[in-house]
């Protein structure tokens with residue numbers, strides 16, 4: 673199903689330009705490397721367009737937004753669109769402040785994203801312009817369950833048609849959709865929600881995967897979501913053997929991403945399409 677996606681990443685080593693937050697930036701750089709890409713974190717307005725121009729993908733993450741990086745994101749996003757390279761948007765905490773909401777809408781208006789990836793509360797907020805917020809984490813009441821799965825998949829398809837972007841919604845069950853097809857992904861482990869940065873790291877890996885597979889954005893995004901979840905499961909197995917905790921888990925997750933290959937994804941991917 674995801675043939676060639678990981679191989680293309682490891683063979684092409686896509687340069688991924690990330691304008692991201694200062695909480696998880698180092699984990700994002702390391703997981704891009706582990707996935708087979710090459711990271712460059714650059715957010716000054718004096719250089720972002722130069723960096724974007726030499727990259728294979730751009731990742732914009734609003735986690736620790738400020739006036740300076742807001743302008744850099746707009747400039748880099750426009751440059752990426754001009755150069756025809758994929759842009760991934762992680763609208764971290766989109767509903768948490770008026771400032772984040774304003775920039776999120778400006779970005780949606782002025783930049784064509786290849787992928788919009790967020791937790792369910794962030795994506796619902798973006799689509800509706802209002803809603804509950806729990807900071808950077810999803811609200812309990814928003815969660816995707818077996819009961820509301822089909823409804824959320826239809827919502828994701830609709831939002832994809834409206835934006836022209838692949839929509840990736842994360843949580844215990846992830847959904848990755850374009851206007852016609854949705855993947856429901858059941859990989860992952862609850863431990864992934866107990867450390868900060870798994871969502872940011874997934875956006876970074878998605879940048880790496882779409883950067884090396886620009887003609888297959890939906891498949892590459894679904895492979896990134898499946899792969900990240902699978903790494904979360906494998907990392908937990910190792911963690912139990914080590915009797916470790918959350919700090920070790922974070923390292924094991926990056927370890928597993930560095931080991932991930934086509935065959936592991938083929939055998940361990942748990943997804944259905946509808």
Ligand SMILES: Nc1ncnc2c1ncn2[C@@H]1O[C@H](COP(=O)(O)OP(=O)(O)O)[C@@H](O)[C@H]1O
Pocket residue numbers: 790791792808809810842843844845846859860861862863864865869870871872874897900901904
């Ligand atoms: N309860 C869970 N069970 C399994 N996987 C999870 C769970 N919560 C989050 N994940 C995984 O963790 C990663 C980040 O998702 P999420 O926590 O929704 O993002 P964010 O950190 O941006 O809020 C995704 O790969 C997702 O599949």
Ligand SMILES: Cc1ncsc1CCOP(=O)(O)O
Pocket residue numbers: 693695696734735736764808867868869870871872873
């Ligand atoms: C805690 C925090 N605060 C601002 S950005 C950030 C990290 C969010 O990471 P993730 O979206 O992956 O949970």
Ligand SMILES: [Mg+2]
Pocket residue numbers: 762764765790791808871872
């Ligand atoms: Mg997030």
